Amino acid sequence: xxxxxxxxxxxxxxxxxxxxxxxxxxxxxxxxxxxxxxxxxxxxxxxxxxxxxxxxxxxxxxxxxxxxxxxxxxxxxxxxxxxxxxxxxxxxxxxxxxxxxxxxxxxxxxxx
Amino acid sequence: xxxxxxxxxxxxxxxxxxxxxxxxxxxxxxxxxxxxxxxxxxxxxxxxxxxxxxxxxxxxxxxxxxxxxxxxxxxxxxxxxxxxxxxxxxxxxxxxxxxxxxxxxxxxxxxxxxxxxxxxxxxxxxxxxxxxxxxxxxxxxxxxxxxxxxxxxxxxxxxxxxxxxxxxxxxxxxxxxxxxxxxxxxxxxxxxxxxxxxxxxxxxxxxxxxxxxxxxxxxxxxxxxxxxxxxxxxxxxxxxxxxxxxxxxxxxxxxxxxxxxxxxxxxxxxxxxxxxxxxxxxxxxxxxxxxxxxxxxxxxxxxxxxxxxxxxxxxxxxxxxxxxxxxxxxxxxxxxxxxxxxxxxxxxxxxxxxxxxxxxxxxxxxxxxxxxxxxxxxxxxxxxxxxxxxxxxxxxxxxxxxxxxxxxxxxxxxxxxxxxxxxxxxxxxxxxxxxxxxxxxxxxxxxxxxxxxxxxxxxxxxxxxxxxxxx
Numbered sequence: 001x002x003x004x005x006x007x008x009x010x011x012x013x014x015x016x017x018x019x020x021x022x023x024x025x026x027x028x029x030x031x032x033x034x035x036x037x038x039x040x041x042x043x044x045x046x047x048x049x050x051x052x053x054x055x056x057x058x059x060x061x062x063x064x065x066x067x068x069x070x071x072x073x074x075x076x077x078x079x080x081x082x083x084x085x086x087x088x089x090x091x092x093x094x095x096x097x098x099x100x101x102x103x104x105x106x107x108x109x110x111x112x
Numbered sequence: 113x114x115x116x117x118x119x120x121x122x123x124x125x126x127x128x129x130x131x132x133x134x135x136x137x138x139x140x141x142x143x144x145x146x147x148x149x150x151x152x153x154x155x156x157x158x159x160x161x162x163x164x165x166x167x168x169x170x171x172x173x174x175x176x177x178x179x180x181x182x183x184x185x186x187x188x189x190x191x192x193x194x195x196x197x198x199x200x201x202x203x204x205x206x207x208x209x210x211x212x213x214x215x216x217x218x219x220x221x222x223x224x225x226x227x228x229x230x231x232x233x234x235x236x237x238x239x240x241x242x243x244x245x246x247x248x249x250x251x252x253x254x255x256x257x258x259x260x261x262x263x264x265x266x267x268x269x270x271x272x273x274x275x276x277x278x279x280x281x282x283x284x285x286x287x288x289x290x291x292x293x294x295x296x297x298x299x300x301x302x303x304x305x306x307x308x309x310x311x312x313x314x315x316x317x318x319x320x321x322x323x324x325x326x327x328x329x330x331x332x333x334x335x336x337x338x339x340x341x342x343x344x345x346x347x348x349x350x351x352x353x354x355x356x357x358x359x360x361x362x363x364x365x366x367x368x369x370x371x372x373x374x375x376x377x378x379x380x381x382x383x384x385x386x387x388x389x390x391x392x393x394x395x396x397x398x399x400x401x402x403x404x405x406x407x408x409x410x411x412x413x414x415x416x417x418x419x420x421x422x423x424x425x426x427x428x429x430x431x432x433x434x435x436x437x438x439x440x441x442x443x444x445x446x447x448x449x450x451x452x453x454x455x456x457x458x459x460x461x462x463x464x465x466x467x468x469x470x471x472x473x474x475x476x477x478x479x480x481x482x483x484x485x486x487x488x489x490x491x492x493x494x495x496x497x498x499x500x501x502x503x504x505x506x507x508x509x510x511x512x513x514x515x516x517x518x519x520x521x522x523x524x525x526x527x528x529x530x531x532x533x534x535x536x537x538x539x540x541x542x543x544x545x546x547x548x549x550x551x552x553x554x555x556x557x558x559x560x561x562x563x564x565x566x567x568x569x570x571x572x573x574x575x576x577x578x579x580x581x582x583x
Contacts, residue, residue, distance in 0.1 A: 030149065073144030
């Protein structure tokens, strides 16, 4: 199987962008991630990850219109590319296959 | 989101820091995002915490060494693809407008060929006599006389003057060489007979003139019955055999032995026509009248060539010897009245500053200037013509320029093709002008070396490269 180079944090960020759809930019991704996972994430690490994902080709970006609330600075909106979607699917598939391969006893123990 | 409280603004220095040192490619959205987050933090937690978070994030976002990536790559003028394209276009244009190309290139080529030939001619004139290594110190003894108000210059001197110079003025000279006039003589070796111009000279002549000896050496004329012949004469008389010590006759009378063969003196030397040298004394012994003139101050018939000592100069020597004749002709009142002044005429002036009717003849130098200026003009006209035609052409190619501009050419991109085209034409042209010269050579072969013959010169293509790079 071809390995998709997607770290754990990258995967979560990529998923969050997918969830947010049209509204995905630095701030929303940070807030959404904090809300969904409950962990405090620095904006800087989100920013860096978004940049890296774009470099890898999993995300595409475009600049939005200027808004007064940000002192006239534009937002950079992100969207998941086809490659990004494929990467997410592959990760999911691997997880599911692994879960499916768990012996039912162990599975029962884990689910409790 | 509510408008930010003016009191709760993030620290300015942090924003500045971000502005200066953050990744320049994303600074705009990062600044915006952080500001938005700060407002969020101020609302959800207290201001101090928000400020700390802000600063903390700013520091983590600093990327002081990141370079700005250009959205559009800079256009690269000298990319191989573009250069190939320029050449292609140049070649196509050359082929498409054959008539124009022909006129343009051929016009300049002919202009250049003419300029080159003129350049060669001038070069040849200026390098006259330089074949002789002692060029700078060789001079001919001349006499200036005033006869009935007319000043006359003569290269022919009296026999006793040569003797006088040798006995009383030898200190000033390294060599004093008396010589006969150059004349045509019949040279006989076995069955072969040829007429060749030659001169009877004293023994030091080959050394003074630094003749390049092929056989024998400079002392060849010490033997009273010897002869030095030029390589071409040796070839004519003896073929490819070694001519040293062969016997031959001058004018079917004087028995001489070949004691040396020298490389033919090139055409741009005063001595180029001298195809053999024989001892001066042989000539004296053969001609009674010469012997009888040994003390005759009235008979002018000798040539005297000198090489001055290295520690003096022509003017000084001329001053010293000026009365060499006058003080010996006390009893010849008519000669004294002519006030003969002996002086040296340096070799470097022989060709370009000869004497004519009592004054220096300015014609040779004027001729060089005239021809040289003509050459420059021809070249200039050809260049102007070339530029003119090229410019006229480029007007018609506004469309091409337009398209190039439309697909994103910068200034350099628009200029380069024209430069390359000119250059391309230029290289063709250089070939052509060289081949013009070769063509000329061929023509010469057919019609008998016309150019060189008419000029009495031997200019050849090998000179050309030298001419180019030396200048």
